[in-house]
Amino acid sequence: MSTPLRPILVTGANKGIGLAVCRAILEQRPGFHVLLGSRDEARGRAAVAALRADGLEEVSLLPLDVSSPSSISAAAASVSASFPAPLYGIVNNAGVGFGRSIEETVLTNTLGPMRVFEAFRPLLDPDEGRVVNVASASGPNFVEALGEEQKGFYRGPREAFAIERMVENKVKKSRVSKPEFDNTAYGFSKALLNCHTMEIAERNPSLIINSCTPGWIDTDLTRGMGARDPPSKGTRSVMKCLFDCESRGHYYGSDGERSPIDRYREPGTPPYAPASGY
Template sequence: MFKQLLCPTLERRAKETTETTAAQVCSDESVQAAACTVKAALGGSPLYAVVNNAGTSTGGGHGATEEGVIDTNFYGPKRVCDAFIPLLDPAVGRIANVGSGAGGGYVNRLGETEEARMLMKGDATWDELVEYVKAKMPTISLDDHGVYPAIYGLSKACLAAYTQFLAKTHPGILSSCMSPGFIDTAMTKGYGGSKPPEEGTPAIRKCLFDKLEGNGWYYGSDGMRSPYHFMRNPGMDVYDGVMPF
């Protein structure tokens, strides 16, 4: 789904319209086709923002495979960014990657290790993240952490690290990652997700429309800066950016 602001004359208020185009984020061809559709619709105007919200898990109501989780949650945003970054306004464009507190929980369980440092410090390359994911997948258990098993946490931790990579490789574009909170969706049915979808938007709206103080930062569901190494809940201290080790 994408929006355009159309203003045929200065006397007429801009009319907001919403258009949709289908894209399968696990398919290079599908994502590229969607980008071509959006480019044509924009008619030469730049795209303001990309929101990567597609996600899945082996738990809950989705029942995806381990490979499907990684392909959707980790490789999917990369495919979308590769296809749509050329359409973004290079001066004011934004990327909002929808992460999860499960990513911080995954990093927290790693302890004070080089793995954790790589996922936090922000200088991992895309190739390094890919190699890390490939190495970790055979060791991940599907039987823990309920609706958010370790494979899901791995995918979201690496998505946050990829967001930091985007900030370094595309400094003119503001890239952010955020947690919407534990939202009541088909994926969380029976696992306690109680917040309605409309309450999952504050962090996304902040990353899209507010003045941001940093690039590549992670935000909690309350829109406050949050750490990469544990799940910060609303009301807790705002993350100061200091590495814990």
């Protein structure tokens, strides 16, 4: 009897970095089946068809809108019923970009990955399951610009209730309907995602859980903003965290090296090595 293929969920995977991650897994790592998460089912089917047309057969569509708790629950139930092998990994890639309100941005970029993790946690391999939260250098840049007292919140793990309270306070202080073009909403959402990553890594010591930035990649999110690198280049740090990393609760730069969560580290410079803590 053949060994069941090990499933990996990639959210927001019908295009851009998510689709590139799916392709990288299928091309480089035999023995896995990719669950291509997509909010838009038509685009998801087209992405699956494109991969299969290239001979990458071990992929299936999973309808999943990370901003919708009911969609997340339905997706988890579907995976539980359909796959005999436990999940090897979750890549929380789905996200929205600049020019949106704080509330809308955090709903997808922070609360979405939090809810996906809690729904799919029972399905993860208890001994070697992995979670990769796709963050951004905008997170450390956001924290770096804060005052010293404010920075303290973002420099350590924070439980869900603390993150949700921070979101509520931030939304109350903003004009919810006003799009923010100054990086506040996006950077805020990714800084909180790093806090969440550290917390669930502490709470689940048998799992390997980290966050990373794919880099400044030319996708729909960054189009017209000067990004030139193709989505395939944005898979480097994700693939390292998914397969070749044994640390827990850390943040990695686009070059696959450990980076601080409270300031920017230029790719290619020495890895971050704190004396203690994060």
